[in-house]
Every structure is written in C-alpha cells, then in structure tokens.
Amino acid sequence: MASDPLSITFAALADPTRRAILARLATGGEATVNELAEPFAMSLQAVSKHLKVLEAAGLILRGSNAQYRPCRLDPEPLDNAVEWIARHRQIWTDRFDLLGDHLRLIQQQAADAATDTDQQEQEQ
Amino acid sequence: MNDTANAGQNLGELTFVRIYDAPRELVYTCMITPEHLTHFWGPPGVSAPLDKITIDPRPGGVFDTVIVDDASGEEYPSHGVFIEVVEPEKLVWSEPDVEGGMTNSMTFKDLGDGRTEVTVHQTNVPEMYRSPEAQEGMTASFDRFAAYVKTLAGS
Numbered sequence: 001m002a003s004d005p006l007s008i009t010f011a012a013l014a015d016p017t018r019r020a021i022l023a024r025l026a027t028g029g030e031a032t033v034n035e036l037a038e039p040f041a042m043s044l045q046a047v048s049k050h051l052k053v054l055e056a057a058g059l060i061l062r063g064s065n066a067q068y069r070p071c072r073l074d075p076e077p078l079d080n081a082v083e084w085i086a087r088h089r090q091i092w093t094d095r096f097d098l099l100g101d102h103l104r105l106i107q108q109q110a111a112d113a114a115t116d117t118d119q120q121e122q123e124q
Numbered sequence: 125m126n127d128t129a130n131a132g133q134n135l136g137e138l139t140f141v142r143i144y145d146a147p148r149e150l151v152y153t154c155m156i157t158p159e160h161l162t163h164f165w166g167p168p169g170v171s172a173p174l175d176k177i178t179i180d181p182r183p184g185g186v187f188d189t190v191i192v193d194d195a196s197g198e199e200y201p202s203h204g205v206f207i208e209v210v211e212p213e214k215l216v217w218s219e220p221d222v223e224g225g226m227t228n229s230m231t232f233k234d235l236g237d238g239r240t241e242v243t244v245h246q247t248n249v250p251e252m253y254r255s256p257e258a259q260e261g262m263t264a265s266f267d268r269f270a271a272y273v274k275t276l277a278g279s
Contacts, residue, residue, distance in 0.1 A: 085138060088138055088246060089138065089140070090167070091167060092138075092140040092244055093140070094167035095164055095165065095167065096142040096242070098164035098165075098167075098168075099144070099164040099242075100144060101164070102154065102160065102163045102164045103144055103145075103146040103150065103151065103154065106150070106154075106160075107146060
C-alpha cells in the first residue's frame with residue numbers, strides 16, 4: 001500500500017460507505033458513530049472500522065469524549081486531492097491548446113509551401 | 125476547436141480529450157518528434173528546450189523532457205519510459221518519479237473526416253490499484269465527489 005498522503009486520501013475515498021460517511025459529515029456537521037451507522041445495514045464495529053480508515057487518512061477529526069467521540073470532516077486532504085486534479089487538468093489544457101496552435105501553423109506552412117511550388121511550376 | 129469532457133471517470137484517474145482539425149499521422153508525429161514537441165510541451169511561461177528532449181518511441185525507450193521556467197530559469201526534468209507504442213494509434217508511458225508513479229496513455233483516433241481525437245488517460249499512484257478495497261471503489265467518480273464534498277463543507 002502506498003504511503004504518500006495523496007495515495008492514502010485516494011485509497012480512503014475508494015470505498016462507497018466511506019464516501020457516504022464523508023458526505024453525511026459534510027452536510028450535517030458533527031455526528032456520533034451511532035448516527036453515522038444509522039443509514040447503513042452494517043454493524044457498529046464495521047462502521048467504526050471505516051471511521052478508523054478515514055481518521056488515519058486525516059479526512060475526519062474525532063472528539064476526545066471517550067464515550068461518543070463525535071466525528072467531523074477535515075477538508076484539507078480533499079483540498080490536496082482537488083488541487084492535484086486541477087493542476088494536472090491545467091497542464092493538459094495548456095498543452096492541448098499549444099498543440100492546436102502548432103498543428104494549425106505547420107499545416108498552414110505546408111499549404112503555403114505547396115502553393116509556392118505550384119506557382120513556381122506554373123512560372124517555369 | 126472541439127474541447128470535450130475532461131472529467132475523471134474513475135477514482136484517482138484523469139481523462140482529457142481534444143479533437144484537432146488535423147490528420148492522425150500528423151498529430152502522432154508531433155508527439156514523438158522533439159522538433160515539434162518543443163513548441164507545445166511546456167505551458168505558457170515555461171519552455172521545453174529542444175536539446176533537452178529525448179524521445180525513443182519503442183517499449184522500454186525513454187521519453188525525457190526538461191521544463192524550464194522562463195522567469196527564474198529553474199529546470200524541472202521529467203523522466204518517462206515507453207510501455208506501449210502503436211504507430212500512429214497509441215502511446216503509453218510511465219513516469220516512475222512523479223508522485224508515487226504515474227502512467228499516461230495517449231490514444232489518437234482517426235475520426236474519418238480529417239480530424240483526430242486525442243485522449244490522454246492518466247492513472248496515478250499505481251500502488252492503490254493493487255488493493256482490493258481500491259478496486260471495488262474504482263467506478264466512482266472521485267473527481268466530482270471530492271469537489272462535491274468540498275462544496276458541501278463550505279470551505
């Protein structure tokens with residue numbers, strides 16, 4: 001398993017239950033394990049396991065109240081993931097734009113060269 | 125210019141598509157020829173000097189470039205290795221040094237009317253694809269999800 005922060009974020013987000021938990025925390029603010037487990041047909045232990053993965057990935061923060069340990073979203077790793085995507089998208093958008101300019105230019109040059117040759121042939 | 129979807133389809137993967145008014149052979153040639161690549165590889169504000177580009181389009185061949193920041197003169201070398209080369213249809217290369225490893229797949233589709241559709245598919249962090257829990261979540265659109273959660277979080 002990769003250990004860089006971005007890989008951990010992506011891996012934590014790979015599971016649909018964990019994504020649903022994050023979406024719930026994003027809309028509803030803090031929630032306890034019981035509240036988070038409600039919509040899912042799974043045991044509290046199973047939900048707790050998912051929460052541990054999210055906590056290890058830094059995607060959620062948990063309160064210190066030993067009994068309830070309410071969870072809330074920490075958007076920073078998501079920021080990094082969104083930033084990574086935006087950066088790569090920008091690189092290829094720029095590259096594609098410039099490639100388009102370049103293709104137009106070299107096709108124009110080829111067309112001009114062909115016209116010149118035609119004219120020279122006609123003159124001869 | 126037709127610029128179509130560039131949203132990621134799968135978790136941790138990005139896809140970029142662009143259609144060009146140019147024949148497929150020409151677009152492909154631009155990608156594997158340093159004299160062409162130097163004109164478009166570096167985004168605005170940086171350049172990709174011709175003498176620092178090495179392209180050996182065959183499996184195991186290198187795809188090395190250096191991006192130079194025009195303002196600071198700082199150099200950012202990039203080292204790639206071709207995995208698959210199907211002229212003039214497909215180029216696949218990996219960049220083992222980038223953020224835990226990244227594979228780029230570029231396909232050139234002849235649209236039959238003089239235009240060519242270019243698709244770049246990037247997969248990052250290959251390690252994650254080996255874990256079973258990552259495999260099962262691959263169908264989700266991470267791209268939209270992350271943006272969505274961010275919006276909801278209001279930060």
